[in-house]
Amino acid sequence: MTIRHPENDNAELLWHCGQFPYELKDEACPARIKEGRQVFRLRSSGQVTIARFEESGGELFLFAGEGHTVEGPETTCTYTWFETENWKAWEEKLMFGPYIHHVGGIFGHYKRALKEAMRYLPVIFDPAEDDGSMSL
Numbered sequence: 001m002t003i004r005h006p007e008n009d010n011a012e013l014l015w016h017c018g019q020f021p022y023e024l025k026d027e028a029c030p031a032r033i034k035e036g037r038q039v040f041r042l043r044s045s046g047q048v049t050i051a052r053f054e055e056s057g058g059e060l061f062l063f064a065g066e067g068h069t070v071e072g073p074e075t076t077c078t079y080t081w082f083e084t085e086n087w088k089a090w091e092e093k094l095m096f097g098p099y100i101h102h103v104g105g106i107f108g109h110y111k112r113a114l115k116e117a118m119r120y121l122p123v124i125f126d127p128a129e130d131d132g133s134m135s136l
Helices: 087-096 111-118
Strands: 011-016 032-034 037-041 047-056 059-070 078-083 104-107 123-127
Touching: 011 087, 047 078, 047 111, 059 087, 059 111, 111 123
Parallel strands: 037 078, 059 123
Antiparallel strands: 011 078, 032 037, 047 059, 047 104, 059 078
16 A cells, blocks of 8 residues: 555555566556566456554454555556545554555455454454544
């Protein structure tokens, strides 16, 4: 997660400078290699689940939430624009921790399954959209 969408306060750029599977490329977007890096927009398939495992103070946490892809400006490397219903709540948790902006994403609805799995593991499930410290 890198920068906020220039016209949508609930959207954020999901970006990676490394390799992505070519089958994730949007069919309408030409792919190219620039300075040894892939450059293409990911397909716009709708729903996306984002997650991040983190350890803090001897406890394990799973930050997870869902949103969907939206249109946005072209940029470099491999990317898509991601929108949530409450980006401010996500931003609070990412800013004040214990999480960082490096996340994993997958196309589809998986938050509920992740929440269920955490019931059987010593991991605290932390929904992204729940209010964080809300200091801003």
